[in-house]
Amino acid sequence: MNYSYIVKGSFINRPNRFIAYVQILTGESKGNTVVCHVKNTGRCKELLLPGATVLLQYHPEASVLGRKTEYSLIGVFKMREGDTLLINMDSQAPNLAAYEWLLGCGSVCEIKREVTYGQSRFDLAFQLIEKEESGNIRHIPAFMEVKGVTLEEHNRALFPDAPTIRGIKHIEELIHAKKDGYEAYLLFLIQMKGMTGFSPNERTQPELKKALQKADAAGVHILAYDCQVTENSMTVDQPVPVYLD
Structure with missing residues (x-):
C-alpha cells in the first residue's frame, strides 16, 4: 500500500466532509493554500485540528482525469502528551x-x-x-x-x-x-x-x-x-x- 508525490501541509479547516483547506509546507508549492479531497468521510474531529500537520498526495494527472482537486489528504500527525502519532486517514x-x-x-x-x-x-x-x-x-x-x-x-x-x-x-x-x-x-x-x-x-x-x-x-x-x-x-x-x- 504505497503512495507517491507526498507533501506535508498545515491543516486550516474542513468546510464539509469531502474537502479541506491546507497550507503546503514542503515541495515546490510550499506556502500555497490548496483545496484537498479528504479521503475519509468520518468526523475525524480529534485529528483535523487547525495547525495539525497532515500528509497530502499530489495528483499530477488531476486535470487529465477531470479531478476537482490536485491533492488528497491521506494522513495526519496527531499530537499527544509526550509524543506524536502518525495516522493514515485514507479510508480506501x-x-x-x-x-x-x-x-x-x-x-x-x-x-x-x-x-x-x-x-x-x-x-x-x-x-x-x-x-x-x-x-x-x-x-x-x-x-x-x-x-x-x-x-x-x-x-x-x-x-x-x-x-x-x-x-x-x-x-x-x-x-x-x-x-x-x-x-x-x-x-x-x-x-x-x-x-x-x-x-x-x-x-x-x-x-x-x-x-x-x-x-x-x-x-x-x-x-x-x-x-x-x-x-x-x-x-x-x-x-x-x-x-x-
Whole structure:
C-alpha cells in the first residue's frame, strides 16, 4: 500500500466532509493554500485540528482525469502528551492493505475483492486451505469485511468515530454467511501503531457492540491488526487484542 508525490501541509479547516483547506509546507508549492479531497468521510474531529500537520498526495494527472482537486489528504500527525502519532486517514487504504496481506498468507488462495453475498458486498472472499489428518487438502470458502480504524484514546483503538448503519448490516450478513457454511471474518484494521487493544466505541454506537458480541457468539472471527504507517506507505503488521465486554 504505497503512495507517491507526498507533501506535508498545515491543516486550516474542513468546510464539509469531502474537502479541506491546507497550507503546503514542503515541495515546490510550499506556502500555497490548496483545496484537498479528504479521503475519509468520518468526523475525524480529534485529528483535523487547525495547525495539525497532515500528509497530502499530489495528483499530477488531476486535470487529465477531470479531478476537482490536485491533492488528497491521506494522513495526519496527531499530537499527544509526550509524543506524536502518525495516522493514515485514507479510508480506501485498509481494503487494499488487507488484500496485500492475504496475498502473503500461505493458508489462503483464490482471493477476490468486492464480492456480493446476499444483500451486501464483502470486501474480500477467499478459500482457506486446510490440511486434514489424512493428508488431504480441503478448501473452505470464506468472506472478510474490513473496517479502517483511525480513532484512539489512551492507546486504545476505537470504532466507529460516527454511527454506521452499514457496518451493522455487514455484521448481520457475516452471521448469515457463517450459518450458511462459510467462514466469516471481520477485520478491524488500525491505521496506526502503538495500540494496546481494540474496542467498539460504545459511546458513539452502543448497537455496534451488541452486534459484535452476537457475531462473536455465532462464530464470526473478529480480528484487529495494527499497521506500520510511514509517510508514503501502510502495511498490515501485528494482531491487537479485541475487547468486546
